[in-house]
Every structure is written in structure tokens, then in C-alpha cells.
Amino acid sequence: MNIRFATVADSVSLLNIYAQYIDTPITFECSLPSEQEFAERIRSISNEYPYLVCEENGEIIGYAYAHRLKEREAYQWDAELSVYLDKRYTSKGLGRKLYCILMEILKLQRVKTVYGLVTIPNVKSEKLHLSLGFKCAGTYHNTGYKSGAWHDVSWFEKEIAPYQPGPAPLLSIQEIPKEKLEGILRNAEYTD
Template sequence: MIIRLATINDSKALLKIYSQYIDTSITFECVLPTEEDFKGRIAAIIKDYPYLVCEENGEILGYAYAHRQMERESYQWNAELSIYLDRSFTSKGIGKKLYYILIDILKLQGIKTVYGGVTVPNKRSEGLHLGLGFTSLGIYHNTGYKNNKWHDVEWFEKQIMPYNIEPEPFLSVSKINQEKIQEIINKY
């Protein structure tokens, strides 16, 4: 199994995995994006945040990425995490491994707190977050309507770095030494 940084050339394989969730409440997106749109999303994220893929024998099994949690400047030390695994490869430890790597890279970027939103119930995703030391912030009730039903979303948070006075500004992943990123990936 190989974990590496995603590129826009992975868009077709990642979209194929994402398509497995489009008819579920796991994503609140209702129409599958085009490959071109998905490629644009990947390009926008990888400019500043880590975006990982897990592959085996050249086949991508899943992916996870971080992105800005909220837009205002004072939120720059937070990141929201997202993960999608091919349904054939859930509950095999891949998600945990991807999250560990994301979090370690985000620490290098100066991120202090990570967040995850989970449409509930989703025992696997809830368990992933709680098992990694996230705490529940609470539930947004009836916050999304999909598949003829209102859905709740539970939000989880985890402090990953100390909250020091006068923190260094957020550092784009593109400015992190690639050897350090590879060391983190190799650690897991």
C-alpha cells in the first residue's frame, strides 16, 4: 500500500470513489461533479493543503484532504478534514492512517485545531473521529435535506498544537520541505 500526495491527474479515480457516495447523505452534494470540476477542486486544495491518496497495485483505494475551515483571516489556524474510501476498503485502517498523516503535515503548517463534520448516524466515521481523540462539539439538527429526508451533522474537533500567543502565520503545504512530508508518510 502506498500513500502519496494527490495530483490533478488523480481526478478520474478520486471522482469514481466519490461517486459511490453521491446518492447517500454522507455528502450533501446532490449531483456528481464533472471530472473537470473535480480536477479544479483538487487544484484549489493542493495549492495550500495536503491532499492524500492511498493506492495499491496502481489502484486508488481512498483519499483524504484538509481545507480551510472558515474564510476569515483569524481562522487560518484551523482546518477541516474530509475522507472518502472505496466502499470495498472501509474498516481496514486506511482512514486512520490517512488522518494521522494529514494531521502531522498540518502541524508543520501551523494548524492548531482540526474539525470533521459527519452526517449522523454514521458509526464508522463517528468511531474514526472519536478513536483519534476528537471530541464532539455538538449536532447541527436538520441542517441538510437530501433523499427526501432532513439530516443532522455532528461536528468533531481536535487540538493538534498548542495555542501560543502571536502564532506564526499559516504556511502553505507548497512551502513545506517535500522530504519532511515524505518522512511523515513513511512513518505510517
């Protein structure tokens, strides 16, 4: 298994994985984006935050990324995490591994709190977040209509770095030394 940073050239493979979820309430996006649009998302997110892919025998089997939670300046120390796995590779610990790598990188970027938004019920995702020490911060009820039903979304949150007065500004992933990032990918172990 190889975990590396995504590139725009991965867009078709990642879009194929995402397509497995487009007809489910796991994502609230209702139509599959174009390859060009998806490639632009990868490019845009990768400029500021980690965007990872996982390969097995040269085939991309999953991806995960972080992005800013909200646009206002005071939210800069928060990040939302997302993970999508080829359905043949779920329940094998891969989502956990990708989340852990994201959190280690986000600590270097000075992120303090990470969030996961989960359409419920989604037992696998709920268990993933709880097993990693996330707490349910609350639930938005009937917040999205998809697949013929209204769906609730729970917000899971986790502190990954201490809260101190006068925090230094968020660092772009581009500002983190490449050797530190590569070290995290190589070790691929998370210690809470």
C-alpha cells in the first residue's frame, strides 16, 4: 500500500471512486462533477491543505483531504476532513489511516480542531470518528434532501493541538518542509 499526495492527474481515478457515492446521501452533491471541475477541486485544495491518495498495486483505492471549515478569518484554525474509499476497500482500516495522516499534517499547519460531517445513520463513519477520539458536537436535523428522503447530519469534532491565546496564523501546506511531509507519509502511524 502506498499513500502519497494527490495530483491533478489523479482526477479520473478519484472521480470514479466519488461516483460510487453520488447516488447515496453520504455526499450531498446530487450530480457527478465533470473531470475538469474535479481536477480544479484537487488543485485548489492541494494549494492549502493535504489531499492524499492511497494506492494498492498501482491502483488508487481511496482518497482523503482536509479543507477550511468556514471562510471567516477566525475559523482559520479549523479544518473539515473527508475520506472516500473504493467500496471494495471499506472496513479495512484505510479510512482511519488516511484520517490519522491528515491530522498529523494539519498539526504542522497549526490547525487546532478538526471536524467530520456525517450523514446519519452511517455506522461505519460514526464508528471511525468515535474510535479516533472525535466527539459528537451536535446534529442538524432534516438538513438535506436526497435519495427521496430528508437526512440528518452530525458534526464530529476533535482537538488536535492546544488552544492558546494569540495563535500563530495557519500555514499553507506549501509552507511545510517537504521532508516533514514525506516523513509523515512514510511512517503512516498516528499516535493520539
